[in-house]
């Protein structure tokens with residue numbers, strides 16, 4: 001068995017484990033280029049019940065770069081769970097007989113935890129409803145550390161849909177383990193859950209909430225933008241009331257510190273103007289690269 005077994009929630013990890021994963025991701029940089037055979041003979045199953053580009057393909061790319069093999073499905077409709085009503089439990093009890101690790105993305109909160117309860121092989125949460133996306137948080141931390149040299153001491157602004165965005169939930173919980181100041185910028189209807197803010201404050205994180213993106217820029221070392229999660233709104237009219245209101249435009253960049261970085265888990269809709277892509281602040285495509293080495297590290301720690 002590997003150093004890690006399941007990876008379901010950021011809250012299951014300690015700061016030491018997170019730092020160990022980030023160190024291991026750094027060690028993976030040369031292997032990502034050279035390729036390796038350390039997971040030769042191992043099989044990863046990707047069960048994606050929701051759309052994905054980066055998460056699924058970077059997990060696959062990570063596994064292939066380590067010499068392992070991949071199988072799975074990229075939408076619920078082609079599986080028996082989507083097409084025939086098979087339960088998640090039966091799907092897991094089947095797939096664990098085909099693979100050494102299961103990577104799952106599912107629209108329901110708690111889905112990855114349920115999958116792990118039924119699986120005898122390790123399970124990795126690649127996004128569970130609006131709740132959590134722990135591997136994204138790890139690659140976000142890795143990006144911050146690589147680009148800023150450290151995490152402690154920074155001021156980090158989380159912006160956009162802090163209510164339904166699972167990436168910011170996992171990232172905020174991870175940052176409770178670091179010495180950071182946080183600015184939470186969201187339209188009133190999309191603020192971060194009070195329970196997460198309470199956790200952050202309990203951990204000593206200094207939290208400030210603002211309603212306008214402009215107020216999240218001046219002091220920030222890292223501006224983490226997110227997409228308004230249209231698919232999670234119970235009523236489309238509520239989405240229409242907030243869409244397009246939280247956007248970062250070229251002229252806003254003048255408010256930033258000279259060395260501030262802009263991250264985004266992607267995909268973006270209209271919250272990051274394409275005009276800023278060539279600005280030295282814009283780091284979201286470099287962040288994509290961090291996804292491969294971070295997931296190589298996670299797979300190696302689970303299967304290696």
Ligand code: NCD
Nearest residue numbers: 054055127167227265266267
């Ligand atoms: C995110 C997700 O699926 O939560 N995407 C990703 O994994 N990079 C963010 C989003 O969809 O907005």
